[in-house]
Amino acid sequence: MNFEYSDKVNDLLARVNGFLDQHLYPIEAQLLETIDTQPDRWAIPPEIEALKAKAKAAGLWNLFLPEFEDYGYGLTNLEYAPLAEVMGRTRFGSEVFNCSAPDTGNMEVLARYGNEEQKERWLKPLLNGEIRSAFAMTEPEVASCDATNIETRITRDGDEYVINGRKWYISGACDPRCKILIVMGKTDPDNANRYIQQSQILVPIDTDGVTIVRPMKVFGNDDAPEGHAEIRFDNVRVPASNILLGEGRGFEIAQGRLGPGRIHHCMRLIGAAQRALEMMCVRAENRIAFGRPLIKQGSVREDIANSVCEIEQARLLTLKAADMMDRQGNKAAREMIAMIKVVAPRMACQVIDRAMQLHGAAGLSQDFRLAELYMYARTVRLADGPDQVHMMQLGRDLARRWNGQ
Template sequence: MDFEPSARTKDYLERIKRFMREHIDPVESRYREEVNATCDGGDWKTWKVPSVMEELKARAKAEGLWNLFLPDAKLGAGLSVLEYAPLAEEMGRSFIAPEVFNCSAPDTGNMEVLWKYGSEEQKERWLKPLLAGDIRSVFCMTEPDVASSDATNMQATAVVDGNEVVLNGSKWWSSGLGHPKAKIIIFMARTPDTGGDRHHQHSMVLVPLDAKGVKIRRMLPVFGDYDAPHGHGEVHFDNVRVPLSNIISGPGMGFEIAQGRLGPGRIHHCMRCLGASEKALELMIDRGMKRTAFGKQLLNLGGNRERIAEARVAIDQARLLTLYAAWKMDQVGALGAMTEISAIKVAAPNVLQKVVDDAIQIHGGAGVSQDTMLSGFFAQARTLRLADGPDEVHKGLIARIELAKRGFSRS
């Protein structure tokens, strides 16, 4: 295996770095200030996207820095997962860069689902405007009333009724639900009449956000922050009827689609975590060398130099593991890289959480404010230890695969 970035990756990476340095870094603080000034708490109906975002997106699209995640040379950059990984890391240094390049979750995963599994009609109606950045999307999987770490617990239903499918249930932590441009939901639910096994009884259904019976109940704060103008909401589906053709790849295919969706998405998340870790480490070093206490620079007090060294070791270890997972996925697919994908899903967010925690300590009170990026990075790390499967589920999967290698059954 060879983790040397390809010529295409090097070219895109240099262009992304320059774009971020010249256009994103100078306005990121202003973007957040405008969001805070115009978004009234959890009332998503008041939320607005600062105009600078559309300006940046237009510039990025014009420069060909657009849809870089999609391994399709006609619709995206045509990069492999391994080739895209360093680009995701660089974007992870900023809260807004992924959206600027049309590479932000949950849109990337939803676009990949439509690209890989969608019908021509679904692609025309929903994939094209998503790829153009004209609309945003939502993914509804987690439910408030069951332990969603076991997706077979899902209670929401998608029942086929003639030429329609009827949707009922409650979802929450539906990311992007509050965005003014959110137009389409991918809703995962049980379809009990498929007759399949426990992993062929779920479907993914495309649901317009304005469909009758779709009711947004509230936005959920993460450590007190509503993450406007995107938001993470609770939404209820009350006898929502959509055409049968809105089911992606047919009834009972939900789990298969989910595995195809989550594999690349987890690698994207992990690489962005590493970019955030690098940024946090830089902030920690700069703060620690510019501030003094008790007659010394902060980094020369206590064990702070050791913390810097430990951060470097941990970040580089996690990066190598993530690049290996990306390489293996390219070689054998997500199912063949299950151990590696689960391993990075545990490793990368935990590395970010530890590095950010140390950086916050060096920053003192400023570290827990919104004057720096650190509180946002900490929230990102802590939530990613739950999102796309909690640490315990991924560790359990790794252990099961290891036991199987020695001939021991699942029990």
């Protein structure tokens, strides 16, 4: 495996880093303060849209789409990994380059599985950064990490589908720019094959019967202005042409979507952990406690050393998984994706926690980004499937293989 970055990637890395240094980092604290204090928490600060326009004009746009040079740079997963890492250092990094979840996954779904009408109506404005989107899969009453448990119903009625169900923690659905939902539900719940019961369908968020019940909180934070919505679907009617790929293809689409989505989270978490490590080093050199800098304490040095080792291990595993996805496909790489989905969030939680501890009470405050980074890392331990589910499946598959099954 050769993980040396190409000239193209090194050029993009320099440009992305330069953009963040020049335009985003200097106003990062101001942006967060604006969101926390503005009268309407769900209003989009104009600075964000201004940054997006600058990034687009600079050609730093839609960097995430492999295999689709018509829509972006056509970078492979391995090429995108260091760019996503840099974006993960700050909350708004991915958004200003139009590389935010859940839009990235939804754009990949539309690019791979959408028909020309769906691409024209929804993919094009998403690629242009004119709208946002959400992926409605998780439900409060079932273990939604297994898509076969989904209870939302999608019922054919003539030239329409009727949708009934309840979803929650639907990231981005509270955003006033969110215009389209990709909804996962069952069109054939009694089919003996549990993996063809589900379908995915496009639902404009302003359709009659779609109700945003409330923003769900994470660690007491509503994560405005994007948010994570609880949504109710009451006899929601959409044209039959809104179905993606056809009835019974929902599980297949989900598997194609979640592989890249999972590894993108891991890429960004490497950046979050790296930033926490750098903050830890600055704090250790400059903070005086008990008459000397913290770096003089052996336990502090060990925390820094352990952190850099763990980050590098996770970074290499992320790159290996990305490389395997590129060479053998997402399905063949599913075990590697599962491994890094377990390793990266746990690593990030541990490294960020050490940094918080080293900062004392300040590490919990709004004056540093550590609490926000920790919240993100801890959330990703659940997002796109909890650790335990990935370990259960990985352990099962490995035991079967080595027993010749």
